[in-house]
Amino acid sequence: MKKIRTRFAPSPTGYMHIGNLRTALYCYLIAKHDDGDFILRIEDTDQNREVEGATQLIYDILEETGLEYDEGPDKPGDVGPYVQSQRLPIYKEYAEKLITLGGAHYCFCEKSEENEVDPCRNLTPEQVAEKLASNTPYVIRQTIPAGHIADFDDEIYGHIEVETDTLDDAVLLKSDGYPTYNFANVVDDHLMGINVVVRGNEYLSSTPKYNLIYDAYGWERPRYIHLPPVMKDEHHKLSKRNGDASFQDLRAQGYLTEAILNYIALLGWAPEGEEILSLEELKQQFTTNRISKAPAIFDIVKLQWMNGMYIRKMTVEEFCEVAKPYYDCITIDADLLEVSKALQPRVERLIDIPEMVDYISHPGEFDPQLYRHKRMKTTPENSLEALKLSLPHMEAWEDYTDDDGMMHMMMDLAKENGLKNGRIMWPIRVALSNKASTAGGAVEIAHMIGKEETIKRLKQAISDLEANL
RNA sequence: GGUCCGUUGGUGAAGGGGUCAACACACUUGGUUCUCAUCCAAGCAUUCAGGGGUUCGAACCCCCUACGGACUACCA
Numbered sequence A: 001m002k003k004i005r006t007r008f009a010p011s012p013t014g015y016m017h018i019g020n021l022r023t024a025l026y027c028y029l030i031a032k033h034d035d036g037d038f039i040l041r042i043e044d045t046d047q048n049r050e051v052e053g054a055t056q057l058i059y060d061i062l063e064e065t066g067l068e069y070d071e072g073p074d075k076p077g078d079v080g081p082y083v084q085s086q087r088l089p090i091y092k093e094y095a096e097k098l099i100t101l102g103g104a105h106y107c108f109c110e111k112s113e114e115n116e117v118d119p120c121r122n123l124t125p126e127q128v129a130e131k132l133a134s135n136t137p138y139v140i141r142q143t144i145p146a147g148h149i150a151d152f153d154d155e156i157y158g159h160i161e162v163e164t165d166t167l168d169d170a171v172l173l174k175s176d177g178y179p180t181y182n183f184a185n186v187v188d189d190h191l192m193g194i195n196v197v198v199r200g201n202e203y204l205s206s207t208p209k210y211n212l213i214y215d216a217y218g219w220e221r222p223r224y225i226h227l228p229p230v231m232k233d234e235h236h237k238l239s240k241r242n243g244d245a246s247f248q249d250l251r252a253q254g255y256l257t258e259a260i261l262n263y264i265a266l267l268g269w270a271p272e273g274e275e276i277l278s279l280e281e282l283k284q285q286f287t288t289n290r291i292s293k294a295p296a297i298f299d300i301v302k303l304q305w306m307n308g309m310y311i312r313k314m315t316v317e318e319f320c321e322v323a324k325p326y327y328d329c330i331t332i333d334a335d336l337l338e339v340s341k342a343l344q345p346r347v348e349r350l351i352d353i354p355e356m357v358d359y360i361s362h363p364g365e366f367d368p369q370l371y372r373h374k375r376m377k378t379t380p381e382n383s384l385e386a387l388k389l390s391l392p393h394m395e396a397w398e399d400y401t402d403d404d405g406m407m408h409m410m411m412d413l414a415k416e417n418g419l420k421n422g423r424i425m426w427p428i429r430v431a432l433s434n435k436a437s438t439a440g441g442a443v444e445i446a447h448m449i450g451k452e453e454t455i456k457r458l459k460q461a462i463s464d465l466e467a468n469l
Numbered sequence B: 001g002g003u004c005c006g007u008u009g010g011u012g013a014a015g016g017g018g019u020c021a022a023c024a025c026a027c028u029u030g031g032u033u034c035u036c037a038u039c040c041a042a043g044c045a046u047u048c049a050g051g052g053g054u055u056c057g058a059a060c061c062c063c064c065u066a067c068g069g070a071c072u073a074c075c076a
Helices: A019-032 A053-065 A088-100 A125-133 A181-191 A201-217 A247-252 A257-265 A279-285 A300-313 A316-327 A334-344 A350-361 A382-398 A402-418 A420-435 A444-469
Strands: A007-008 A036-038 A105-109 A139-142 A151-155 A158-163 A171-173 A196-200 A225-226
Touching: A007 A019, A007 A196, A019 A036, A019 A125, A019 A225, A019 A257, A019 A279, A019 A382, A036 A257, A053 A247, A053 A257, A088 A105, A088 A139, A088 A171, A088 A181, A088 A201, A088 A300, A105 A125, A125 A201, A139 A201, A151 A201, A151 A225, A158 A201, A171 A181, A181 A201, A196 A201, A201 A225, A247 A257, A257 A279, A257 A300, A300 A334, A316 A350, A334 A350, A350 A444, A382 A402, A382 A444, A402 A420, A402 A444, A420 A444
Parallel strands: A007 A036, A196 A225
Antiparallel strands: A105 A139, A139 A171, A151 A158
């Protein structure tokens, strides 16, 4: 069987939105599942939409996500160039050839002119030659044969049939000499040996037109895999226009690349078992028969859960490393690895870290009611007693990195005084943070901030409580 | 308006004529726990947009209706 070749063909018009990335992922997976080639082609035929730096962004994101292409503008193969604006002579040549083949014709109509059927179809060769000689601006349009059924088989949507009478003579080559997507896509896919076309299903209804072009040239049609859209909600596609999250936005919010990629793989495709899959595992498991037809709604909540799963899979050291940039607000000399240990099971988005660790350098406002906890059976009053009771032991304790030892010391203290553990632990945790909840308990916080800071805060809490009772 | 496509729970989805409609997220409840999380356990669609058929039997096949989306650009 022939080696599969797929292509990801974005327009450099902005940034990478999630639907786009998912298309790239599927193109990649479909090719790589069968050891095929994955090609990157830049479709910059609309000069008006050209955005500075957009192409570089595409390279960067594909690299970051590990969707490595075998050929592309910056990785030339045998069928370049891989940027459409650099292939203008090719399109012109093929468009003219298509005219001689009867699949296209010159059109001299004004841009806005609306015609039932293009009158230029009926121009005699002499009339065309005359217009051309007088430098009349023209486009080349596809000549759609009347009264035919154009059909093809899509691997996701099945057999599609349309009557050619419902198709119109689309522009293939614009008056500025650039091809339209309708044409460039076919010529390039053929010339670049793309035999599996993977793209959004918005192209489903125009695919018969493209096949007519393949047929006119006598080229072999590719396999088609049209993908269902990724939606923001029931009615709206995910788009950057509404400020919907792009890949970069998600990264900026502290979602991990692997988690994003894993999650979007599930938007329109279902694995047979486990959902947490690395790129390598996706490559092995990805089969087109499990791609669905219906639109998928992007669910940030599930992505968040998945991101948490990826965070928890890391070693503490790895987590500490990715979390470091978010530790800026920790200005005291805290044990960051210990902080990471406490955070790792609780963090879902890295961007949430700062507010989870703010108390480490800046404890909250003193509030006696924080010491009141029903299940712990604590009140401001008995908390003050508990803190006074604990202080000497905390001062006497030497090794603040010994979590187990410190915890047993506290538990013994509770036991000796006939108290529940919480009567001792809760007041200490509150005294060290002034927060209703923290990532980590009394022992862990003491470890994080160290002995000196711990004693200081305990004393502060005692005097605050005394002043308020 | 025309053409094409879609419709299983709040979300992603499995399911391809034959007992109770997988699984995951979310949610609820319980357990573990020094708070919050993590972790563990259980619950959560009498029903597959609606209506007709075909069949001994339909989420799965056929038809119609409704709703949604895409295309209908010298955008891709």
